[in-house]
Amino acid sequence: MLTPQDINSVDDAKRIVSERNLSHVKIGLFDIDGVMRGKYLRKEKFFAALDKGLAFCDVVLGWDSSDQLYEGVGVEYTGWHTGYPDAPVRVLPGSCRDIPFEPGMLLFLCEFAGDAAALCPRNVLARTLERAADMGYTTHAAFEYEFFLFNETPHSVRQKNYQNLQPITPGFFGYSMLRNSVHAELYQELLDMSEAMGFPIEGLHTETGPGVIEAALVVDKAGNAADKAALFKTFTKVWAQRRDLMATFMAKWSNDYPGQSGHIHVSLRHKDDGRSAFFDPDQPLTMSDTQRHFIGGQQRYMPELLAMVASTVNAYTRLVPGFWAPTDATWGCENRTTALRLIPGSDSSQRVEYRVGPADANPYLALSAALASGLAGIAEGLEPEPMVEGNAYDQTHPGHLALPQSLSDATAIFKHSRTARSLFGDAFVDHFAASRQWEASEHRKHVSDWELQRYFEII
Numbered sequence: 001m002l003t004p005q006d007i008n009s010v011d012d013a014k015r016i017v018s019e020r021n022l023s024h025v026k027i028g029l030f031d032i033d034g035v036m037r038g039k040y041l042r043k044e045k046f047f048a049a050l051d052k053g054l055a056f057c058d059v060v061l062g063w064d065s066s067d068q069l070y071e072g073v074g075v076e077y078t079g080w081h082t083g084y085p086d087a088p089v090r091v092l093p094g095s096c097r098d099i100p101f102e103p104g105m106l107l108f109l110c111e112f113a114g115d116a117a118a119l120c121p122r123n124v125l126a127r128t129l130e131r132a133a134d135m136g137y138t139t140h141a142a143f144e145y146e147f148f149l150f151n152e153t154p155h156s157v158r159q160k161n162y163q164n165l166q167p168i169t170p171g172f173f174g175y176s177m178l179r180n181s182v183h184a185e186l187y188q189e190l191l192d193m194s195e196a197m198g199f200p201i202e203g204l205h206t207e208t209g210p211g212v213i214e215a216a217l218v219v220d221k222a223g224n225a226a227d228k229a230a231l232f233k234t235f236t237k238v239w240a241q242r243r244d245l246m247a248t249f250m251a252k253w254s255n256d257y258p259g260q261s262g263h264i265h266v267s268l269r270h271k272d273d274g275r276s277a278f279f280d281p282d283q284p285l286t287m288s289d290t291q292r293h294f295i296g297g298q299q300r301y302m303p304e305l306l307a308m309v310a311s312t313v314n315a316y317t318r319l320v321p322g323f324w325a326p327t328d329a330t331w332g333c334e335n336r337t338t339a340l341r342l343i344p345g346s347d348s349s350q351r352v353e354y355r356v357g358p359a360d361a362n363p364y365l366a367l368s369a370a371l372a373s374g375l376a377g378i379a380e381g382l383e384p385e386p387m388v389e390g391n392a393y394d395q396t397h398p399g400h401l402a403l404p405q406s407l408s409d410a411t412a413i414f415k416h417s418r419t420a421r422s423l424f425g426d427a428f429v430d431h432f433a434a435s436r437q438w439e440a441s442e443h444r445k446h447v448s449d450w451e452l453q454r455y456f457e458i459i
Contacts, residue, residue, distance in 0.1 A: 004106065004198070007096035010050045013108070016096065017043055020104050027091060029056070029110040030121055032435050033065040033311070034362030036234045038110075046108075050093065053113060055086035061112070061119050061431070064438060073434040073441070077119060077427070087116040095227065100196045101242060107197075109227060118427040121364035125226055128372045128423070132222075135375060137268040137277055139222035141367055142202070143229035145359050146260040147236065148253060149211045152246045167211025168245065174208040186243070190215075193239055199228035209257040219265065222367060229262075229363035251315040251358035259318025259325055260359035264370050265343070267351040268294065279350035285333050286344045295331050295352055296384040297377015298340055298370065302329035302356060303403055305369040305423075307414040307436050313407050313443040315358045321393040326356050329401040330388045337392040339403075356403070365432075372423040407443075411436040 002016040017025060025046050028038025037060050041049065048054075062078035063069050069079070078084060095109035112120035132139045149168045150157075157165060173179045180187050187204060194201045194215075203216040215236075217228055233249055240247040252259035268277040268290065278291035310316060318325045326339035331352075333342045341353040354370040376382075385398060404410035414420050415433035 004096040004098055008094050010093055013050055013091070013093040013096060014047055017046065017106065020106070022104060022106065024105075026099065026102075026105060026107045027110050028107065029060070029089065029112070030230050030362070030364065031060050031063075031065075032119070032121065032362070032432065034121070034230060034233070034360075034364070035065050036230065046091075049089075049091050053088050053090050054110075056089050056110075056112075057084055058082075058087035058116060059084045061087070061116060064435070064442070068442070070435055070438045073437045075431060075434045075438075077115070077431055088113040089116075097197050097231075100193055101239075118425055119431045121362050121368075122226070124424055124428055125223060125364045125368045125371075127425075128368045128375070129223055132268065132371065132375055133271065135378065136271050137375075138271055138274075139371060140219055140267045140269065141222040141225040141371075142217055142219035142265040143225060143232075143363060143367075144214060144216040144261075144263050144265070145229070145233065145249065146207050146212055146214045146262075147247045147249050147359060148209070148260065149213060149240060150246045150248070151244075153244055154241065154246070157246060167209075169206075170210050172208050172210070173206050176206045179206045180204075189243075190236065190239060193235065194232065197231060197235060199232045201232075212257070212260070222266075222371065226363045226367050229367075233359075233363075249359040251310070251312060251360045252317045258323045261318075261325065261355070262357040262359040262361050262363070262366065264354040264357055264367055265351050266354060266367075266370055266374065268374075276347045276350055278352070279345070279347045285342060286346075286350060287342060288350075290378055291342075291350065291352065292384065293378045293380075293382055294374035295340055295342065295377065296382035297375065297380065298352070298354065298373045299329045299331055299377075299384050299401070300382050301373035301376060301417075301419050302339060302369075303401070303410075304413055304417040304419055305373055306356070306404055307407065307410040308365045308369040308432070309357050309361050310407070310410060311362060311365065311436060311439075312358075312360050313440060315360060316404075316406050316410075318358050319356075319403060319405070325358075326392070327403060328392070328397040329356075329403060330392045330397055331384055332388040332392065335388060335390075335392065337390075338388050342387075368424070373419075376419065376423065406440070407436055408440040411440065 024040045028036045058078045089110045090113045092109045097107045099105045111122040117123040151166045200218045201215050202218045207214045237247050280288035330338040331340035332338040339356045343351050357366045421429050
């Protein structure tokens, strides 16, 4: 009997479905915001899709995370003017996974094909990985996420208007053995699900704040790592809601607590012999010339590509001094106040941590930005600015390292970036920039609680 780990081809996929005598399977793909969209397919339809492909309405690339259509922002690929036709999609047999809470059911990932591939986040990353391969590198990555867990349901949070929510645990209990032992069954369920679904967790612990947890996923080849990160976020939320809990990956849900990060650890290895491209025992900090240029590129282009990483209005509430998130494109060695953290080690562990990312980022796009900027640094031989030592928040940095302070500003910089267009193509830059303009304009239409409290009576 085949297992999901054995599936590498169309024939394998058909065989495992037949062996399990399944009438239907589940398929899914990820949209611009990293939201998983999918459906059940009857066995015969799925087999035909494996052979010939299938189609999703291209509105999946033309609406926001609340299913509102991008209108009035210049989206050309899809819209009322095109009639919202179907876009071609291909099934990825090697992505086969069990779904533990649907016994016997199988999940397969998909990605857009044809013209839609230019906009598809998974394909954006695939093209970046091809660039790395052309330069002689294999790429590896690992994501780590912070998320808050609440004793709430989708109904209760709406009834409360998202106010006065009850975290699963009170107080500040970072790395708490007390908390993870009291709730051991929940932790074990999450660990077991992650193993069963093929996105194993390397480390799981409480963070500082009520109900906040951090999960570090196991390192893998970069494409697989992004799939695992996207699935982890989706099915952690599913797991929680099935237990009348809610998990949020918002960048910052409360003014009272630090934001939630989505850090990415990145490394390169030589294709020809498998050696680390970042490790050089004869250099200071064991940092090779290649890694130095990689960091130089990440640093140089971080402000221009920030919209791909901090892609929501809320993400910019996290990027403030003193809250464990960077405000400038700085780098340091084992320094968690900088945007880029060099982690020296060995051939197997030398890497850089891309710390600017929030938990709400689309994993495919955030990793694309982190990798593509570094690869550009290697290609251009870029040198990083002097390394920051000590508290980066207390120091003054060159003006060109300042990160945009809002989604609107970041989007404008991204849209006009020649580097972004060179790395990701005009079609993606134009479409993604329009989608972020829409996101920012939707925010401007609404009156916040802060505005009411500040202005309602006194002005």
